[in-house]
Amino acid sequence: MNSENTDAGRRKILKGALAAGAASISSWGLPALAQGESLVPFTDVPENFTVRPVAPGSNHFLDTREITNYFTPNDDFYIVQHYGQPEIDEDTYRLRVTGMVDNELEFSMQELLRKDAIELQVGFECGGNRDAIFHGLIGNGRWRGIQLTNILAEAGIQDGAKEIVFFGADVATEEIRGQEVEKAFARSLSVEDAVRPENLLAYQMNGEPLPHYHGKPLRLLVPGWYGVANVKWLTQIHVQDTRYMGRFMGRDYVTLKKESVGGEERWVENSVTRMHLKSAIIRVVERGSQHRIQGFVLNDGTLIDSVEVKIDDGRWRRAQINPRSTKSSWKLFNLDWNDAAPGDHTIVSRVTDINGNVQATQEELPEKVSYWENFGQFPRTIRI
Numbered sequence: 001m002n003s004e005n006t007d008a009g010r011r012k013i014l015k016g017a018l019a020a021g022a023a024s025i026s027s028w029g030l031p032a033l034a035q036g037e038s039l040v041p042f043t044d045v046p047e048n049f050t051v052r053p054v055a056p057g058s059n060h061f062l063d064t065r066e067i068t069n070y071f072t073p074n075d076d077f078y079i080v081q082h083y084g085q086p087e088i089d090e091d092t093y094r095l096r097v098t099g100m101v102d103n104e105l106e107f108s109m110q111e112l113l114r115k116d117a118i119e120l121q122v123g124f125e126c127g128g129n130r131d132a133i134f135h136g137l138i139g140n141g142r143w144r145g146i147q148l149t150n151i152l153a154e155a156g157i158q159d160g161a162k163e164i165v166f167f168g169a170d171v172a173t174e175e176i177r178g179q180e181v182e183k184a185f186a187r188s189l190s191v192e193d194a195v196r197p198e199n200l201l202a203y204q205m206n207g208e209p210l211p212h213y214h215g216k217p218l219r220l221l222v223p224g225w226y227g228v229a230n231v232k233w234l235t236q237i238h239v240q241d242t243r244y245m246g247r248f249m250g251r252d253y254v255t256l257k258k259e260s261v262g263g264e265e266r267w268v269e270n271s272v273t274r275m276h277l278k279s280a281i282i283r284v285v286e287r288g289s290q291h292r293i294q295g296f297v298l299n300d301g302t303l304i305d306s307v308e309v310k311i312d313d314g315r316w317r318r319a320q321i322n323p324r325s326t327k328s329s330w331k332l333f334n335l336d337w338n339d340a341a342p343g344d345h346t347i348v349s350r351v352t353d354i355n356g357n358v359q360a361t362q363e364e365l366p367e368k369v370s371y372w373e374n375f376g377q378f379p380r381t382i383r384i
Contacts, residue, residue: 061136077139102156123330127272144204188244223328
């Protein structure tokens with residue numbers, strides 16, 4: 001069962017690509033360089049910009065210029081953790097469901113593996129992804145697991161429940177108001193957000209058991225949300241009638257921005273949750289005198305109408321969206337640039353969804369204190 005690939009949904013998501021003109025699906029097999037193609041270097045990348053390989057206990061981001069697969073390889077998918085990377089013995093592992101439920105539950109990994117499973121294509125980015133690392137905290141994967149709704153239905157959510165908290169096995173000691181306390185990484189969802197059918201308790205990633213760095217043996221996956229919501233090394237699901245106020249809901253991963261509230265300019269704080277509408281150009285390739293601009297789109301799952309690219313001060317040109325894209329995957333796009341003149345150029349992309357929402361320019365973003373939720377248009381510079 002996979003609700004994201006209905007015929008109607010697929011027709012809508014391809015709307016932008018088809019309107020741009022027919023594209024050969026075979027040419028979209030992988031966004032790798034074809035024979036005779038070469039990368040055109042960006043002039044906005046510092047000479048000392050490097051991406052380190054994955055290392056234990058460290059974060060990792062992609063060199064977006066080097067994306068060569070529709071599905072990001074497990075050993076190159078971005079990594080962010082906050083309280084270390086705990087080793088969990090699968091033989092003794094247990095997932096507990098507690099709190100305001102009719103039946104408190106406990107599952108071994110083997111019991112979870114025997115339950116009905118689904119597979120989804122889901123791409124997401126870190127809430128702190130940003131221009132400085134050329135938006136490299138991203139990835140797109142093929143995930144397999146159990147629908148969260150099935151586990152919650154088995155437990156039975158009681159009337160009056162408001163939030164569901166997801167606790168990981170990654171734990172650290174923090175000093176809070178002069179006292180040392182032991183805290184587990186945790187995030188919460190409202191009951192309404194938690195019971196979406198696409199939410200997954202994932203135990204496979206790209207056809208393999210979930211890797212250690214990515215939450216082995218079980219992680220939460222919330223399609224359309226920033227990566228911080230996808231709690232790794234998941235050990236407990238707790239249902240409660242109050243707002244959860246852990247560090248990564250109330251103090252960290254909180255965006256402070258200026259908004260109009262009833263006509264008054266006020267500084268407003270919000271937890272990082274759903275992904276904003278975003279695109280970014282990741283590379284330009286050339287073959288003889290022909291050039292192709294490539295990039296990605298990520299958003300909250302709202303269907304996409306179009307992706308456009310502007311070169312210098314020219315008109316917006318409609319790009320082609322990969323027909324392989326699904327509701328929750330990243331959307332790769334191409335624009336054939338057949339009139340490139342020698343010299344320096346500035347290129348930028350923007351995405352529009354089916355509700356008419358357009359990716360904001362940097363100038364249109366609200367005044368903000370923090371680098372969370374960086375989704376403005378991202379100009380790139382190159383030399384032909």
